[in-house]
Amino acid sequence: EDQVTQSPEALRLQEGESSSLNCSYTVSGLRGLFWYRQDPGKGPEFLFTLYSAGEEKEKERLKATLTKKESFLHITAPKPEDSATYLCAVPAGPETSGSRLTFGEGTQLTVNP
Amino acid sequence: KAGVTQTPRYLIKTRGQQVTLSCSPISGHRSVSWYQQTPGQGLQFLFEYFSETQRNKGNFPGRFSGRQFSNSRSEMNVSTLELGDSALYLCASSARGVQFFGPGTRLTVL
Numbered sequence: 001e002d003q004v005t006q007s008p009e010a011l012r013l014q015e016g017e018s019s020s021l022n023c024s025y026t027v028s029g030l031r032g033l034f035w036y037r038q039d040p041g042k043g044p045e046f047l048f049t050l051y052s053a054g055e056e057k058e059k060e061r062l063k064a065t066l067t068k069k070e071s072f073l074h075i076t077a078p079k080p081e082d083s084a085t086y087l088c089a090v091p092a093g094p095e096t097s098g099s100r101l102t103f104g105e106g107t108q109l110t111v112n113p
Numbered sequence: 114k115a116g117v118t119q120t121p122r123y124l125i126k127t128r129g130q131q132v133t134l135s136c137s138p139i140s141g142h143r144s145v146s147w148y149q150q151t152p153g154q155g156l157q158f159l160f161e162y163f164s165e166t167q168r169n170k171g172n173f174p175g176r177f178s179g180r181q182f183s184n185s186r187s188e189m190n191v192s193t194l195e196l197g198d199s200a201l202y203l204c205a206s207s208a209r210g211v212q213f214f215g216p217g218t219r220l221t222v223l
Binding site for chain 2: 042044091102
C-alpha cells in the first residue's frame with residue numbers, strides 16, 4: 001500500500017531562519033511527487049511536481065528536491081506569509097488508475113516576525 | 114483562466130439528511146476528483162470522474178456518490194448524513210497529471 005509520511009508535524013521558525021520539511025514515501029513505481037500549500041479554510045494550492053530522483057524545482061523562497069525515498073521542501077529566509085500547512089502527495093495505484101492522490105498529514109509551518 | 118469553483122462554500126445539515134455539493138472545473142479539464150479533509154484523517158480520496166464516467170473510487174461507503182455532466186461539472190451527494198461526515202470537501206480538476214483544487218465546501222452535520 002502506498003504511504004506518505006511527513007515530518008515534522010509542526011515547525012515554528014523566526015523570520016529569516018531557513019529550514020527543511022521532509023516527505024518520505026513508499027510507492028510501487030513513482031509517477032511523480034506533488035507539493036501543495038494550504039492556508040486555513042482554503043483548498044490546497046499547487047506548488048511543485050517532481051518526477052525523478054535528483055530533480056529540483058524552485059519558486060521564490062521554496063526549493064523542492066527528490067531522492068528515491070524522500071523529498072525535501074527547503075525554505076530559505078522565510079517570511080510570515082509563508083506560514084501555512086505544506087502537503088506532499090503521490091499518485092496512487094497503477095499508471096492506468098487516473099488521478100488519485102495519496103497525501104501525507106502535512107507540516108504546519110509558522111513563521112514569526 | 115478561472116480556477117475551480119465549488120458551491121456552496123458552507124453548509125449545515127442535521128443527521129439523516131442528504132446533501133449535494135457542486136464543482137465546476139477549470140475550463141478544458143475533463144477529470145474531476147473529490148476529497149474529504151478532516152483533522153483526524155487528513156485528505157482522503159473519494160472518487161474521480163473523467164468524461165462522465167467514474168474512473169476511480171476510494172474507500173468510502175455507498176452513501177457517498179457522485180456524477181459528472183457533459184460540460185465536466187461534477188456533483189457529489191452524501192445520503193443519510195452522519196456526524197462523522199462533517200468535513201471540508203474538496204474538488205480538484207486535473208490536466209497533464211496536476212490537480213488543482215477548489216476552495217472547498219465546509220459541511221457541518223449537527
